[in-house]
Amino acid sequence: MAVIPIDLAGRSYQVRTGSGLLKELPDQCGALLRKKAVPVITDTNVAEYWRGAVETTLAEAGFEPHWHIVDAGEASKSWSVLEELVDWLLAEEVERGDHIIALGGGVIGDLTGFAAAILKRGCGFIQVPTTLLAQVDSSVGGKTAINTRAGKNLVGAFHQPGLVLADLDTLGTLPIREMRAGYAEVIKYGILGNRAFFDWCEENGAKVVAGDRAAQEYAVCRSVEAKAAIVAEDERETKGARALLNLGHTFGHALEAETGFSDRLLHGEAVALGMVLAARYSARKRLISDTDAQRVSAAIGAAGLATEISALGLDCNGTKLAAHMLHDKKMDAGTLPFILLNSIGEAFLDRDVSMEDIAAFMEEQLEKGV
Template identity: 75%
Template structure:
């Protein structure tokens, strides 16, 4: 088992990566579970696969698991479902010193974490991520949120978990499409700041998708180490370091919004397309060579992820897609910074990008197969 510390003043915690962690969830959480009743938020897909495993561990330790099982999907990150979660937590008499278990992918983690952040002005929670994407990205760093009609993750809080248990066994139950979507966040760490890791992804990435445990262990552990370093440096995204983690996200969120935050385009797929667009736009502006830009595109495409926005068949032009970006939470004084590339493994924040130019660029991309 790998143990990666997320070093924050007064709020440090561990991310543990290994197989069989959910089967020992009571032992792993230890004193964080201070009362007999343990509140757990999950969705029906995950419950069907991992509820018994978690319940067996808790019950063997003398705990009483209390379950809230939600419908799966991005629609759970809403005001309506948040209200349901809060009412349930209050009925369960959750106190500020308690920890809620978030068992599921990024949607469950984001929703439960945000609920924990506002429950009696803040209670604890433990991330039990069951998707590759959640293990390498959303479960680490304390960003929690719900979506609104104006856009994705616009209402939320920074609220760090007390512990993250990334059980690699859960990856065996993922559909191939979900694994690929998670892999987008893995290769992102190489593209934005670690060329050696990008080189590894080019050669070993297919093994991650194929279920090779050694490759998955390395991919998750190295990704978490990278994110932990950045979060420790810039927890609340004030210095610009953490903003680099948004590589692909500004473009990707616009595509997600246009496709209705639906299964038509998974979040990881949106990020993959966003990184393709960021690489090509960086080349267009002369920041990166076209050869390096297309190397990024080829590595993403080789994993089975989408690399063409035209293939989405959207009824939208570049201006409509760019307008979605006006609601981006990173907008500052009317300017939207973009994470672009000076090379493979060298991302930077460009605050001089005109949305009119982005709209024109997207029009070009919508015509490219």
């Protein structure tokens, strides 16, 4: 088991990565589980595979899991599902010193974390991520949120977990599409800040997606270490460093909005295509070479992820996609900064981007590959 500390002022915690952690859940959580009743939030898909294992390990240790199961999918990050969850937690008499378990992918982590942030002005929660995307990204760093009509993750809070347990065994139940979507967040760390890790991903990305456990452990640990360093430097995204983690997200969220935040386009798939677009736009601005932009596209495409907007079959124009971006959380004084590349392994925040140029660029990309 690898242990990676997230060092924050007064709120440090650990990310533990390895196989068999669900079987050790009570021991791993220790004093964080202070009552016999343990609230566990999950979704219908995860419950099918892992509810039995969690029931058994908690019961054998003298605990009694109380389950709240929501529908799988991005639609559960909503006001109505949040309200139901908070009402259930209040009925369960959860106290501020208690810890709720979030068992699932990014949707469950975001939803549960936000509920924990607002319940009685803040109670504890434990992240038990079961997808590759959640293990390398959304479970670490304390960002929690739900979606609204205006856009993705626009209502939320920074609320750090008490512990993150990333059991690699849970990756064995994921469909190949989910693995590919999670891998997008792995290679992101190489593209934005570590050329050597990008090189490793070029050589080993297929192994990660295919289920090679050693490659998965290396990928998860290196990704979490990279995010831990950035979160420790800029926990609440006020200094610019943490914003780099949004590489591909501004472009990607626009595509998610156009597809209705649905399973038509998974978050990781959107981020992957968004990183290709960020690299191409960086080349358009002559920040990187066309060769480097093509290398980013090839590395992402090699994992089985789409690299052309035309693959989505959208019925819109570049202006509409650019308009979606104006709901981005990074909007500041009416301007939208973009995460672009000075090179592979060196991302930066560009605050001087013309939205008219973005619209024209997106129009070109819509036509590409048609």
